[in-house]
Amino acid sequence: MKYIALLVTAIAAFLTPFMSSSTNIVLPPIGREFNIDAVTLGWIATAYLLAAGIFSVPFGRIADIKGRKKIFIMGLFIYTVGSFLSGIATSAEFLIASRVIQGIGGAMIFTTAMAILTSIFSKNERGKAIGINTGAVYTGLSLGPFLGGYLAQNFGWRSVFLINVPLGILALSLALWKLKGEWADAKGEKFDFIGSILYSFMLLFIIYGLTELSVPFLVVGLVLLLIFVNYESRVECPVLEIRLFRKNLTFSLSSLAALLNYSATFAVGFVLSFYLQEVRGFNSQDAGIILLSQPVIMAIFAPFAGWLSDIIEPKVVASIGMAITTLSLFIFSNIGIDTPISLIVLNLMLLGFGLALFSSPNTNAIMSSVERKFFGIASATVATMRLLGQILSMAIVMLIFSILIGKVEITPEYYPLLVESARVSFIIFTILCFIGIFASLGRGKIR
Incomplete structure (x- = not known):
């Protein structure tokens, strides 16, 4: 039964990052259709993340009390509805609202999926299971730019959202049919x-x-x-167990490391999507193929990193990954109008390798540092740190865009400012990730 649960949660884990990475690649054509500026386009990406962040911790707690399977299935349904509405949006406002619905469903999915896995797999198998799940996440990230670019180029940007509908129905059907049992380790406690x-x-x-x-x-x-x-x-009975952060050094510093890592890396795809399509003149499909080089490396190495963290102390593996990520971001901080595409591809691969080494071991450290009744909250914390980091990453870029470019459509006269915005963003991301190395090294041991 545990391998069926692993399969179902892996399919669900694929959906939300696929949506995130494919959305970045279609923002330029969306902007052209609705005649909207780069900051408003940023809200199309951020609305989903903000909704998911707002609801992740409350739904993680509800899942602990009422049952993780119930919330997981409900989340798949809401996410699928939000995907359909996004695909038929008639305005930027409609699309942003639909992305909020997607975000609510997404919050219900990823706050419960990791908790379900942690409930089923024993401590000595947990890293491998989390690694496979993380690999599914990165497979979604891998296919997002490539498949999203292909769909947008050949069938229009709406197809990127609509393709999630049959995928969501498939995951929902499998969950209803194959996912047996219910997990509610805090049953009876107050919300x-x-x-x-x-x-x-x-x-x-x-x-x-x-x-x-x-x-x-x-x-x-x-x-x-x-x-x-x-x-x-x-x-x-708090919705977020603050005492975990105060009394559990491994939990608190692992969570901080995740926050800093995602803050420093999530908006890389957003920035490079604009750079490749606007400044360098690539179409959506070709830009997607270039961006594919990062997450495909993540998908390959994430399961290996998870397995490695079952053998070696997770903080060692995760800290090496954070250092490699910092180096990659520093290299990107020197990006220019004529930077060789081969260098961008190689550096994206380096970034993907660093993220793979960091993510699975760090998640393993968080989930293994708490007792069973807090699995839902710990899972929600993993998701919340990821989402908060992604939101902050987008907020940093949108802030820099607002200051350096302003609320204008990206036209050729603004290309130098777009490149300068990219450089400033990568400098800030490098600093954040460098700080994250020390947060990762400072955590306690889980063995």
């Missing part, structure tokens, strides 16, 4: 409704404040963060 509301609004205000350069929103968000942490430290 922290107030904490969930505080968490959601805190995240919304902080991210909106960052992306729109709104100081009042950012201040309100930070105040809500302080209120949330104080409240969660005192409530009996």
Whole structure:
């Protein structure tokens, strides 16, 4: 039964990153159809991430109480509906709203998938299972730019969203048919409704404040963060177990390392998609093939890294991966209008190798550092750190775009500013990832 669960969760794990990576490649043609600027296009990517981030922790807690399978199946259904609505969108606003629905479904999927795996597989098999699941994530990332570019080039950008509908139906059918059992290790405990509301609004205000350069929103968000942490430290059954961060060094530093890693790397695809299609003149399909070089290396090496973390202390493998990632981002910080495409491809492969070495061992460290009843929260934390990092990564790029380019359509006269924006983004990403090396090294041992 555990291998059936691994198959079903791997299919689900493929869907959401496939959507994320394929969306980046079709943003330029979406912008041309709806006549919208780069910052608004950024919101098409960010809306999904923001919704997923807001709902991941509450749904992780609900899954612990009510059952992970229930939430997992419901998430597949909502995600599929959101994909269909995105594919028939008639305006940028409609598309952004549909992406929010996708994000809610996505939150329900990835906060439960990892918890289900961790519940089923023993500690000495967990790294391998997580590695296979992570490999499925990176396979989705791999196929996203290539298949997304091919579909957009030959069938229009809407096909990128609509192809998720049959995939979602397939995953939902398999889950209903083959996924037996229910996992609710916190059954009977109360759901922290107030904490969930505080968490959601805190995240919304902080991210909106960052992306729109709104100081009042950012201040309100930070105040809500302080209120949330104080409240969660005192409530009996918190939506997010703050004490895990305070008392469990491995859990807290592994989570911080994940946050920094995703903050430094997620928007790389977004930036390079614009660079390759606008500055270098590639079509969606060819740009997708170039971007494919990063995630395909991740998909190949992630299972190996997960297996390695069952043998070697995860922090060693993850820290090496973080260092390699830092080097790759530093190389990208020197990108120019005439940078050889071969160098970009090789550096993307280096980035993919570093991310593969980091992600599976880091997730293994997080999931293995908590007791069974916190698996749902730990899984939600993994997803939340990933999502927060992705949101912050996009927020950094959108902020730089707003300052250097402004809210304008990308036309040839803005290409030098686009390249400069890419350089500044990669410098900031290099610094974040360099700090992440020390967070990764500082964590405790799980064995």
